[in-house]
Amino acid sequence: MKNKSKQKVTLVEESEYGLYLWETDDGKLICDEDSNYLNIPAKKGDRERVRLLELAARDCGIEGGKAVFFSGNRRVTDEEYEYQKQRLEWGLTPDEKDYGSARDELLNHSKGLKL
16 A cells, blocks of 8 residues: 655745746746856846746747746856856855855854854
């Protein structure tokens, strides 16, 4: 007999700011040949920014789809990305501007916890 316990999963947003990316009807995120995703920085629920992203998708010849919000994400240059990879190798938080991680580190430090 199978155990069919159902667990409820709740998504906790890291921040009300992030990036909207355009997702096609078949679930693919739009990007160019260099893996630069079609995106726009925005506050969650900003209809004007979503409208601008939709217009950009249409300008690229994409009909249909929807804007998908990625909380706490931001745009980075190729150089920033390479530096983030170095920081990860060094055991540091990859993004120096990851304020959620910095906040957690401060809270844990004040409680005497080590990460």
